[in-house]
Amino acid sequence: MGDLSLVTIIIIALNVIVSFKGFNDPVFFNKYKFNTGDIRRGAKYQILTSGFLHVDTTHLFVNMLTLYFFANVVLFDLGAIGFVVVYLASLILGNLLSYFFHKDETSYNAVGASGAVMGILYSAILLRPDMMLGLFFIIPIPAYVFGIGYLLYTIYGMKRRADNIGHDAHFGGAVGGYILTLALAPWIIQHHLLMVILLAIPIVILFVLQKLGKI
Template identity: 35%
Template sequence: MITLLIILVTSVVSFFAFSNRRLMDDLILWPPALSRSREYYRLVSYGLVHADWSHLIFNMFTLYFFGRTMEGLYTQAMGPLGFVTFYIGALLFSILPTYMKNRNNASYRSLGASGAVSAVLFAYVLISPWSSIYVFIVKLPAIIYAVLFVAYSIYMDKRGGDNVNHSAHLWGAAYGVIFTIALEPSLLPRFIALLSQPSFS
């Protein structure tokens, strides 16, 4: 239910922001708003708005498929608000390096839940590395997808020029793995053991 609630809230806010420039400007990550007006809520609210329908749909579909699986783990370990805590933490953790790099850049803006969704996805890879993930029509083991995703994100982050915050994807992925291992340390040796026993499904 928490996953569905996050999807609902994000979709509704994004929908209204598509046609309401004031709402978009009030929620998007814009560094001067933090330094001048102390609007620190933007370090989380940027994840409620998206650039367009394809951006929103891709993120929310990914969150739907993997969030439902991961929600149970955080709820069991942290209580009813466990998954919300994880997700908000992912939004914050994934954007901080970008904010620090651009804190004096008045022309910089960032939006979208991709960093938090990456955290959910990579936490899933940690617990089920050989399960299948479909990338368009290609079926890949989750761990192979994760390696390709990291390599691509590093390359594109260095290259730049596509208006995508690849840094947030990488830091979100790192957060998902680190947070989940810190919460359940036994998952690390389990993950290593699973890697040595490929099982394609």
Template identity: 40%
Template sequence: MLLNYLLNLPVASVIFALTIGLSIYVFSNPQWYGRLMLHPYSVYRDKSKWYLVLTSGLIHKDWMHLLFNMITFYYFGFGLEATFVQISGPLGHLWFALLYIVALVLSDIATIIQNKDNYGYHSLGASGAISAVLFSYILFDPKMLLGIFMIIPMPAYIFAVLYLGYCIWASKNASDGINHDAHLFGALTGILFTLILYPWIFKHFVSQF
């Protein structure tokens, strides 16, 4: 089964394994957090530090953070790569990789700008890119049921509206240490990237209602 995933969905498989492996490594070697976390103050002043935009998306704060993101990625990342391949053939693997990388970068741009003078601010986690994956998937199947908090069933299109609304509110009002801007801009990146890649997806989305 693992070999089938690797052969048929190599990009999602590598992202999944690399994120879990590197996250577990830094759990036991916390000195690596400082080397891999996003530090907007440094990135803004030293362009050689832009690699932190990517590495910060491969590590997580704790087991719960990692588990939540990887469960979401497992259910939607592999399915989205398969969908891209079904539509675009082997190029679908490349499109999925680009979606994930572009989302990692764009989901952090607002964070870098807003915190460029805040030396004490750091950010980590794959939530921005995974939000992009989820929202891209929703365009293909807007009426699928999502289990909110793994319990409450809700149609995906309703979840999407509530999620975006909450992210906008939380980015201005919440003080929970969560990078809500990354979630918001990651989700928007997933939508925009998919619309550019497959312009017909808008008509498909609307036709589902």
């Protein structure tokens, strides 16, 4: 957390501008949101554009606030280009995972920067696994414990499908942040090998459950 960098300001501004356009223009919103049926018919651009739309101002605020909290950690170690690569790759991977799990549900819709933001969050956790996060903004817990717990909860949410949260996009975004950060900062493997292994466990669990047809 700290002063906003130019790249963070630009990303937040894009999210705000596109989201408010969507709030006031249903045609624009429906054209650029993630819809499995549209994507199957050729609207592949929705995999990217939907990540800059939001349902409402609360949805937008929560995502941008989370981005603000963790952006500087990633920027400090990966630089502006690395930050943008992690952000966009996590957004795309999150939506690709959503498409994989919902490809036969032609009416499935989704919007939001959550996948991209989760990628930045998990990148920050890998880079600073010893930092403390506030669970419910009150209870301090180590970042890696939060990371593992949240991914396990996300798997549960993907299996249960009992809410309107895009758990698949969250998980895919987190995996994007995990993979891209290790690729851009391989020194993490040497310095935080145990954390790298621990954070990989939920990813392996999801892979196994999908192969077994349990999710």
